[in-house]
Amino acid sequence: MSNDARTAAPTDQPTSLPHFAATAADLPEVISGVVPDPRTAPTVRWGILGAGNIAGSFAEAVRDHTRARVVAVGSRDRVRAERFATEHGIHTTHADYTELVEDPQVDVVYVATPHSHHRDHALLAIAAGKHVLVEKAFTRNEAEAREILDAARAAGVFVMEAMWTRFLPHVAALRGVIARGEIGQIVNVTADHGQFFPFDPEHRLYAPDLAGGALLDLGVYPVSFAHDVLGAPSSVTAVGALTETGVDGQLGITLGYGRAMATLSTTLWSQTPNVASISGTAGRIEVEGTFYAPTSFRVVRHDGAEWRYEGFRGEGKQYQAAEVARCVEAGLTESPRMTWQDTLDVMRTMDEVRRQTGVVYPGE
Numbered sequence: 001m002s003n004d005a006r007t008a009a010p011t012d013q014p015t016s017l018p019h020f021a022a023t024a025a026d027l028p029e030v031i032s033g034v035v036p037d038p039r040t041a042p043t044v045r046w047g048i049l050g051a052g053n054i055a056g057s058f059a060e061a062v063r064d065h066t067r068a069r070v071v072a073v074g075s076r077d078r079v080r081a082e083r084f085a086t087e088h089g090i091h092t093t094h095a096d097y098t099e100l101v102e103d104p105q106v107d108v109v110y111v112a113t114p115h116s117h118h119r120d121h122a123l124l125a126i127a128a129g130k131h132v133l134v135e136k137a138f139t140r141n142e143a144e145a146r147e148i149l150d151a152a153r154a155a156g157v158f159v160m161e162a163m164w165t166r167f168l169p170h171v172a173a174l175r176g177v178i179a180r181g182e183i184g185q186i187v188n189v190t191a192d193h194g195q196f197f198p199f200d201p202e203h204r205l206y207a208p209d210l211a212g213g214a215l216l217d218l219g220v221y222p223v224s225f226a227h228d229v230l231g232a233p234s235s236v237t238a239v240g241a242l243t244e245t246g247v248d249g250q251l252g253i254t255l256g257y258g259r260a261m262a263t264l265s266t267t268l269w270s271q272t273p274n275v276a277s278i279s280g281t282a283g284r285i286e287v288e289g290t291f292y293a294p295t296s297f298r299v300v301r302h303d304g305a306e307w308r309y310e311g312f313r314g315e316g317k318q319y320q321a322a323e324v325a326r327c328v329e330a331g332l333t334e335s336p337r338m339t340w341q342d343t344l345d346v347m348r349t350m351d352e353v354r355r356q357t358g359v360v361y362p363g364e
């Protein structure tokens with residue numbers, strides 16, 4: 001991150017904090033210009049690799065909320081590619097991922113396959129000279145992430161992890177609140193992400209060979225949120241319970257930052273509140289569920305002041321799509337808001353969580 005938030009960590013903060021008036025009326029000034037309308041972003045031509053669930057949401061977000069276009073979709077299956085293209089108004093289909101990445105109409109490839117395949121599919125796109133947006137979790141582990149980033153560096157193409165939360169308006173707003181010192185020095189971050197998935201050994205979330213489990217799919221949001229607010233931790237402690245298939249069913253994770261800490265949880269076995277909080281020496285921010293999607297938050301200060309940031313709810317992936325378009329037009333290879341180092345740090349934390357809880361994917 002999170003340069004703002006890093007300076008908010010106890011070890012980096014001055015002992016006397018600046019004091020700001022805590023009124024909601026100040027907020028528009030804090031966030032103005034931080035999150036531009038995605039419709040003002042340049043146009044790019046997207047190619048979608050993998051015609052699954054999230055690929056459909058992404059195609060709609062691009063179509064309905066940006067000036068960019070999804071020009072092609074690639075699937076392992078021709079019928080699925082054609083059905084997807086018809087549903088989302090895409091004019092070119094490829095029944096082969098290599099054909100998709102080599103399509104000269106495509107500027108940026110969006111990799112929307114299971115975690116187990118992100119490395120190979122991102123490398124395929126980079127080898128074809130394409131910019132790439134890779135769904136979260138970026139890869140199965142840090143070593144695979146490095147392979148992608150080394151290849152991108154050598155090819156001079158843009159690559160970003162699709163951690164869409166970082167680009168949402170309420171996250172920009174709460175970063176503004178932190179940067180103004182309104183909650184003081186941060187001492188604690190909490191976040192949970194739990195969704196109920198009935199046991200099905202064939203489902204990608206329960207399948208070890210697809211790098212299933214709670215952590216890479218759901219837990220990556222709390223982990224990335226803590227990294228965004230506090231940076232990379234100095235210690236990682238995890239407790240986990242595994243599924244019948246040997247992936248993580250649920251986890252409790254504590255990240256240490258000297259005096260500050262983050263307490264995080266994730267589960268495949270229940271719909272949890274999916275809320276987050278950031279507590280400081282002068283107050284706290286309570287982010288409503290679903291914290292990682294467009295939402296609202298409340299600021300509660302120790303001096304009695306309280307106010308609410310009223311966000312919208314609904315689709316939010318256009319913000320990350322717009323970030324990619326802006327970065328590509330600017331000739332950047334990484335986003336300043338979701339840097340390669342940010343991705344490596346998150347992957348390293350998750351590697352350590354898996355090491356402590358005994359989760360290993362086949363062929364890693």
Ligand SMILES: NC(=O)C1=CN([C@@H]2O[C@H](COP(=O)(O)OP(=O)(O)OC[C@H]3O[C@@H](n4cnc5c(N)ncnc54)[C@H](OP(=O)(O)O)[C@@H]3O)[C@@H](O)[C@H]2O)C=CC1
Nearest residue numbers: 050051052053054055075076112113114115135136137217
């Ligand atoms: N940002 C967000 O809100 C969300 C992000 N995600 C992320 O998106 C990615 C995909 O998740 P989701 O869309 O739910 O998954 P789906 O299973 O719905 O789709 C994945 C697609 O990947 C392709 N694929 C390629 N190889 C395989 C394989 N061996 N097994 C299965 N599918 C394969 C398939 O497309 P085809 O057959 O067409 O080639 C499949 O449809 C994950 O990284 C996940 O974490 C998921 C949901 C929400």
Ligand SMILES: O=C1CO[C@H](CO)[C@@H](O)[C@@H]1O
Nearest residue numbers: 054136195205216217218
């Ligand atoms: O990012 C995500 C958000 O929620 C989905 C379920 O609805 C997850 O499976 C997914 O990976």
